[in-house]
Amino acid sequence: MRSTVHLQPSLFDDADTGGPRLGPLGGLRRMVLGDGAWLDVLPGWLHGADELFEHLAATVPWRAEQREMYERTVDVPRLLASYPADAEPPHPLLGEARAALSRHYARELGEPFRTLGLCYYRDGRDSVAWHGDRIGRGAREDTMVAILSVGEPRTLALRPRSGGGPVVRRPLGHGDLVVMGGSCQRTWEHAVPKTARPVGPRISIQFRPRGVA
Numbered sequence: 001m002r003s004t005v006h007l008q009p010s011l012f013d014d015a016d017t018g019g020p021r022l023g024p025l026g027g028l029r030r031m032v033l034g035d036g037a038w039l040d041v042l043p044g045w046l047h048g049a050d051e052l053f054e055h056l057a058a059t060v061p062w063r064a065e066q067r068e069m070y071e072r073t074v075d076v077p078r079l080l081a082s083y084p085a086d087a088e089p090p091h092p093l094l095g096e097a098r099a100a101l102s103r104h105y106a107r108e109l110g111e112p113f114r115t116l117g118l119c120y121y122r123d124g125r126d127s128v129a130w131h132g133d134r135i136g137r138g139a140r141e142d143t144m145v146a147i148l149s150v151g152e153p154r155t156l157a158l159r160p161r162s163g164g165g166p167v168v169r170r171p172l173g174h175g176d177l178v179v180m181g182g183s184c185q186r187t188w189e190h191a192v193p194k195t196a197r198p199v200g201p202r203i204s205i206q207f208r209p210r211g212v213a
């Protein structure tokens with residue numbers, strides 16, 4: 001397995017003093033994607049994200065998974081960790097983030113965010129292929145998946161599931177928040193493409209309601 005590369009302190013976040021802290025969610029801006037899907041974006045929601053990155057990189061019990069593909073067993077190109085609704089988040093800030101998101105979206109979502117999913121992209125060879133989060137209720141119902149990104153910027157790509165149409169590309173930087181909502185998981189697909197650029201590691205933190213996966 002590839003070795004784990006850690007960020008140099010303050011490589012991304014020069015203003016890093018004190019611990020990590022969340023800004024207000026009032027600056028969220030909505031992009032209407034179409035077919036009932038939307039994407040809310042808030043660059044720089046988390047300040048002082050270096051410490052969170054380092055903490056998660058070092059303490060989360062990252063899992064390497066394998067998957068059957070075309071009758072071969074292949075490595076899933078990223079490391080994973082999941083925290084069910086009743087598990088203690090791996091950093092208190094993530095509990096705060098989940099509570100803030102639940103408050104902000106209470107009326108529109110109608111239920112709180114519950115579970116945490118984490119992905120560790122070690123370098124540009126790590127990726128996630130086109131998919132919707134359709135294992136759970138997202139296959140049938142409108143829902144939301146919120147993603148806080150720390151570490152190296154990577155691109156979140158989105159495309160309509162049917163009928164082609166242009167690919168929407170959002171760079172996700174250190175401390176940025178995006179929320180996929182409405183029908184996004186069933187009418188659109190998303191991916192984090194591989195890149196040939198020499199990029200460092202990124203951690204994606206996903207917040208989902210119960211039964212969405």
Ligand SMILES: O=C(O)CCC(=O)C(=O)O
Nearest residue numbers: 119128133147190192204
């Ligand atoms: O890396 C990301 O932010 C996206 C991860 C993702 O789509 C997933 O785990 O379902």
Ligand SMILES: [Fe+2]
Nearest residue numbers: 131132133190
């Ligand atoms: Fe996903």
